[in-house]
Each structure stands twice: as C-alpha cells, then as structure tokens.
C-alpha cells in the first residue's frame with residue numbers, strides 16, 4: 001500500500017527512483033509519480049495506472065530529467081480521491097516550490113484544508129496529502145528553515161504518515177519524517193536513500209537506519225541531521241539489512257507467487273532450523289521472553305490479525321488449545337480495536353502479521369499493551385514496527401514475499417504456531433504426553449518432503465484448474481482444524497482470480513449455503529483422514545445430491561471417493577493436526593492456475609495492497 005523512494009547524492013536520481021518504485025510495485029498501487037530538482041526548479045512527473053505509464057512519460061524527457069541528483073518518488077494506493085493523475089503524488093503548494101510524497105492518512109485534513117484555503121491556498125487534488133504541501137510551504141515562508149517548517153507542520157497534523165519533502169529554495173536537501181507508517185534511510189558514500197520498505201534500496205546499500213515515530217531526518221549528500229519532534233538531536237542507530245537482492249528475482253518462474261509457492265519446502269526447513277533441533281529436545285524460541293512466573297499466571301491467549309494471517313491464527317488457536325488447554329480467542333484486528341476488550345496482564349496477546357506494518361493489527365496490540373498484556377508478535381519482518389514494539393518475537397523467516405497474495409509467509413506462520421504451541425506445551429502444560437509431542441515434531445520434520453511431492457506432481461491440479469476456471473462461484477468446505485484451510489483456499493482464489501469463493505464449515509452447509517447449490521456450483525471438500533473425515537464425507541454426499549460439482553482434496557486412498565467426486569486432488573498421508581500445512585499447497589496452486597488461465601495479474605491483483613498501512 002503506497003510506496004516511497006527518495007535519493008540524494010551525486011548520481012542521477014531518476015533511475016534510482018523508478019527502479020525503487022518498481023521493487024515496491026508488489027505493495028499494490030494505482031498511480032505513480034516523482035519529483036526532481038533541475039536548474040533550481042522542482043519538477044513533477046505523474047501518471048495514473050501502472051508504473052510503466054510514468055516510465056513512458058519520463059523516458060520521453062530522459063536527458064533532461066536525468067540531470068537531477070535529488071528526487072522523491074511514490075506509488076499511490078488511493079484512499080482520498082480517485083486514482084487519477086491529479087491525485088497522484090508528489091503534491092505541491094501554490095508556488096510549486098515544495099514537493100511532498102506521503103504514505104498514510106492525514107485524519108484532520110478537512111480542517112487543515114479549510115484553514116489553508118482561507119489563507120489563499122488553491123488545492124488541485126482531492127487528497128489529504130496536498131494539505132501537507134501547503135502547510136509546509138506556509139511554515140517555510142515564516143521560518144526559512146525546511147526542517148523547522150516540517151517539524152512545525154507535523155505538530156498540526158493528526159493521523160499516520162511517512163513523508164519526504166523537498167523545497168526548491170533549499171538546495172540539495174530532503175526532509176523526512178514518520179508517525180505510524182514505516183520509513184528507513186539507506187546510507188551510502190556521500191549519498192542517502194529513503195524508502196518505505198527495504199526492496200527499494202537493497203541493491204544500493206545494506207546500511208540503513210529506521211526512523212521511529214515523530215523523528216525527523218534532514219539529508220544532504222554529505223550530512224544527516226536527526227532530531228525528535230522537540231528539536232533534540234538524536235544519534236543514528238545504523239543497522240545492516242538482512243535482505244539479499246536475489247529475493248527480488250523471479251528465478252525463472254512466470255510469477256513471484258509461483259516461485260514463492262515452490263519455496264515452501266525450504267521455508268519450513270528455515271522455520272524449524274535452530275528452533276526444533278532434535279525430536280527429544282525442547283523447542284527453542286530465543287526471542288520469547290515469557291518466563292515461568294508469567295507462564296504460571298497466563299490464563300488466556302488472544303490472537304489478533306488480518307486476512308491470511310488471521311487464518312494462520314485460527315490454526316494457532318486450534319493447536320494451542322489442543323496441546324496446552326489454554327483458552328484462545330482469535331479476532332480480526334479491525335474488530336478487536338472497536339469494542340471493549342477484556343485483555344489484562346494475565347492474557348498473552350499474539351499479533352500475527354507478515355509485514356508487521358498492518359495498521360489494524362498495530363493498533364490492536366498497542367491497545368492490549370496499554371492494558372498490561374504481554375505482546376508476542378509472529379512476523380516475517382523482524383525489522384517492522386510491530387516487531388520493534390513487541391515483548392516477545394517469533395520471526396517466521398519466510399524471506400521477502402513479493403506477490404500480494406501471501407503463500408510462503410502463511411506456511412511460515414502456521415509452522416511457527418506449531419512450534420509455539422509445542423513450546424508452551426513443554427513449559428506451561430503437561431497435558432500432552434511427550435511421545436505425542438515427539439510424533440508431531442517428527443511430522444514437522446518430514447513435512448518439506450511431502451510438500452515437494454505435491455510440487456513435483458502439479459499436473460492434476462492444473463487440469464482441475466482448467467476444468468473449473470470458468471466457474472462464477474466456488475465453495476470450500478472443511479471441518480475442525482482445516483476450516484481455516486477452507487477459508488484461506490477461498491481467499492487465495494478470490495484475491496487473484498476475482499471468482500466469488502467462500503469457505504464454510506461443512507456442517508453449516510445445510511443451514512443455509514446449500515440453497516445455492518446446483519449443477520454450476522463447484523464444491524471443494526477438504527477431506528483429511530482423522531476425526532472428521534466421515535462427517536465431511538456425508539456433507540459432501542449432501543452437496544452431491546443437490547447436483548453440485550464435487551472436488552476432493554484428500555490424503556485418503558479410498559476408492560469410494562471416485563464415484564462421489566468429479567475431480568480428486570490427492571496429497572501424501574499426514575497426521576490430521578499437521579494437515580493444514582500440507583493441504584494449503586494444492587489450494588494455492590489451484591488458485592494460481594485458475595488466475596493464470598483467466599489471464600489475471602497474479603502478482604498484483606486489482607485493488608489490493610501487500611501491506612495495509614491504513615485502518
């Protein structure tokens with residue numbers, strides 16, 4: 001969701017900006033723009049739609065634009081105002097001397113706009129961001145100091161922002177600041193980069209510093225001034241970024257999503273590595289700081305998350321309750337934050353987030369922290385806001401995920417929940433026999449080979465995708481621990497193919513959804529050997545009796561299934577408790593092949609953003 005890139009140094013800025021924006025494309029956007037400074041004039045270039053439209057505009061004037069060695073760039077995911085060129089960032093003020101790019105939402109923009117209009121400012125867009133450009137310009141007119149102008153402007157702004165600002169009267173300078181939206185400064189030799197995420201700068205430098213809320217940085221090619229909102233000087237905390245540029249290559253796959261699905265066997269191995277060292281050793285989670293005193297008083301777990309992370313959380317609930325006997329509630333973060341919750345110091349609150357930057361989840365864990373709960377974050381980004389504010393951390397180590405549709409990060413979250421549940425069972429509960437825990441550990445260790453087996457035999461899934469690609473709707477049914485798999489399978493399909501797909505607990509089908517069944521409706525039953533196998537089989541019979549087109553995803557070799565199901569996707573046998581980690585793989589592939597067959601933009605589906613940094 002929105003992406004920022006900035007550069008100041010001695011190189012030409014334009015390619016750095018455009019390449020940086022290209023590497024942020026995965027976040028989801030609908031317009032793009034850059035601002036550069038040439039012959040002491042700020043110039044803006046903007047386009048609606050794909051970044052290629054902006055690249056075409058820029059390439060027509062490349063020899064002129066490449067003269068600038070300073071610039072800021074942006075991809076916008078529309079919140080206030082349609083995705084038009086006028087609403088694209090950067091935004092400017094009346095005199096055109098200021099350029100601003102912004103991620104986040106200025107909540108009091110209406111009041112600010114009214115005030116600024118009364119002072120003579122003319123607005124050219126419907127965005128909240130344009131108020132910042134006018135506000136900074138008006139502060140600069142008084143202070144003649146860009147850092148001070150930005151500092152004073154942020155005192156009047158309410159909401160969330162990462163901002164990069166240039167002013168043509170303040171040569172070779174970028175001022176940047178943030179509140180509740182990520183921003184980092186990449187450090188090179190007599191040059192600096194700014195970005196809302198690592199991929200935008202990683203090919204240039206691995207040295208960087210993250211800004212915290214309300215901090216301001218003023219960059220020139222050879223100086224960095226770092227202050228807080230009260231004008232106190234701060235000392236930069238420089239970190240080495242963990243990412244490898246190779247993560248951003250498709251490595252021969254047609255789409256990042258397909259590459260990321262194929263990375264899952266190694267992702268499982270990575271998550272287990274160092275944490276599950278031997279079957280007869282306790283699971284180690286080095287960054288979990290729950291000591292025995294805290295564990296003794298722990299009487300409840302509350303998990304908050306959104307989207308795919310919420311589905312991983314549902315599996316987490318199931319496993320923790322089963323292995324530890326501790327009651328676990330799971331709630332979408334966006335619901336949790338708008339009701340009276342009853343978390344307290346005896347509640348462990350777990351936030352799950354691939355990006356660690358999802359606004360609703362950040363707000364939810366902050367609220368719980370204020371009520372005294374211990375906050376544990378399960379995230380793929382140990383450098384994120386959530387991770388940095390956590391009491392305990394479970395880094396899921398999936399590596400950078402580029403495709404908007406989460407696949408390998410979901411796998412890593414699910415595996416992390418198995419480890420967390422076993423960790424808690426080994427320390428806080430003696431409910432499950434050591435032998436049974438050891439069996440689960442064994443199943444986790446052999447899981448990568450089973451995923452590899454599915455990936456090596458994708459033809460059946462491809463054929464099934466082709467057969468059902470023209471369906472208008474899709475129903476996924478499951479029971480027990482795999483209900484979350486049904487929801488996640490349906491989410492993957494709707495996200496990238498735009499087919500209306502819904503997951504139901506199979507037992508609920510006859511309480512309403514069965515009314516929708518006829519010969520045009522595919523129903524995919526997730527039928528794993530175990531406690532609920534026979535039950536789902538009967539629910540599938542009920543659906544078949546209403547002429548639905550039946551598909552089975554199963555680890556059963558039962559030949560009776562051949563009569564009931566039009567298509568059968570078979571997967572290797574696996575313990576029911578671990579089965580969600582295996583069953584999701586063919587569903588990711590099914591969604592992928594259907595979307596690809598329909599010619600959809602698999603890695604960047606319409607309207608979606610990778611990291612939803614606004615509420």
Ligand code: AGP
Pocket residue numbers: 306307308309352353354355356357358361404405406407495608609610611612
């Ligand atoms: C997953 O395919 C989606 N892109 C989306 O549901 C995502 O899981 C959700 O926005 C939460 O993001 P997070 O894990 O980064 O917090």
